[in-house]
Amino acid sequence: MTALRVVGGAEIEAGADLRELIGDMESSLRDDVRRHSVTPARFMEVRDSPYSVFGAMPSMSDPHDLFVTKVAALVDAGGGAAPGRTTVNAVVVVFSISTGEALAVLDGAALTDVKCAAITGLVTDLCATPHARTLGVVGTGALALQQVRGAAAVRDLDRVTVYGRDPDRAGRFADRARRSLGGAVEVAVTSSLREAVEGQDVVCTATTSSEPLLTGFDLPPPVHVNCMGSHTPESREVSAELLESSVLLVEDRATAVREAGHRHHRALELEEALRRGPELRAARTVFSSVGHGFLDLETTAHILKRLGGARR
Template sequence: MRFIDRDEVAQRLTYEVCIPAVREAMIAFSAGETRQLLRSIIPMADGRMFGVMPGALGERAMFGAKLISVFPENFAKGVQSHQGVIVLFDAESGAPVCVLHAGEVTAIRTAAASAAATDVLARPDASRLALLGYGEQARTHLRAISRVRRLQAVTVWGRDPGRAETFAREMAAETGLAVAAAPDAPAAVAEADIICTLTAAREPILMGAWVAPGTHLNLVGSSYAGPVEVDSELVVRARFIADSREGVLAQGAEFLSAKAAGLISDAHLVGEIGQVFSGALTGRQSRDQVTVYKSLGHVVQDLAAARLLYDAA
């Protein structure tokens, strides 16, 4: 059995290969070609979670599962918040053939999926990125989105100004981009035309009134029903597109909050990002439209990335 550790994932799962891989995986998912169950999440103490995500890339394709824990406090210790493994099984024999470091795959493929969504939903000339959050996903999202748009400026905001300043300094040095820490969330998004919410917030940290017409947003931080990163006004304003319709209707906190308030119905979720990728659904309809990609994370993204690494090995 092959084992692919964190260092090997980080070295070989580049955005140049991962972005098209997750794009094709989501096209197959929305076309009904993949097989999967809605993920199971076990809540634990202190905001910790354990999740099980099984799936198959097709009826006669590789299959497997991601077993993942989420320990938010790890970030302060310099340790990945997502810990776990992805196990791949051979399509012909049914035997397990590969175990991969799930934390690193998750970090890269989540950002790659947001970048692919940004590429089809953001305005072609979008060039100012705002990151709400300064953790691992903020770093990977900056790296990934810089592959699909020519960024002129990046702002970052988080509850700890010192950490935001450190993030800005380090990522400016890494990318050569103009990265600056903002004093608050409204200032961070004031001139942005791409916004990524990447926090562990339980209550909205971004209000619809702060978002300019024509902005594209990737809502990433909340991965289960409960915590919300943006207010219902923003959900109502936006053309709302999911990674998985079933997933968002069951676990998409921001959408469910607006629905519970009676502001929207299920019809407000216009479709899945895989449909946009394939051309079956129009993404952005006008220059001034606000678009949202709600990312819960999907096992077919993990399996596509894992198969790519396994096949190359």
């Protein structure tokens, strides 16, 4: 076997072109590339004492000549990760279909960050009004930052309003967002969830809340909501009423129903939403994300292409 290429997080971050990846994803979805790929249900094992999650997300695409599996482990013994370690660890293993050659191992956390930013950008561009200028963010973790990056890639934002339960963390998040946006966008922290949600053109959530956060707020059309946090039938960020009264989008309907509940049975998959076109921008739309391995594969193909190792 030839030497296996190892692609670290810094290389992924430097190599990715977010706008190009958004375009790659859109082209693949419009061309029904996913329909000619194989993406089984992901494996997930959850344990207690300590709380831990182990998972694997495979996807195989002949058009990309790639077989990809993301393998991840989360172990939380309480009190956060030990010095020098992270709570979540993930790798993406990549093979060529045509030769069977192992091509690379990529940092899974960094690749997931890039993928989440791109899918947020794709869906926001599809659903948000072209004149959207304000973004409300609920959550202060890494995934929330990727939503800011994704929305900013497709809309000329003037203001980002951040809400988090911990004011110190919210302040640090705002600093990271300002650096990511290059100082061209005002980033403000609020202690009011209502202020972060109502009156925004786009709302993004990325939390582990077990109770719906977006409930009882005035969210008239054409507001667009991206939800990327808790998504089980018993634990989710938005109310059942909001899901049922909005145009609902998901990456993959079968996955969403299986992992997030039956209310997603009527949701539009991404390919269907792309065919709907501009009409979505006049409605109140909610993107309820649960993830899908094909989008990890698409992101892997993009990174390899940018780094000179494409098999497409």
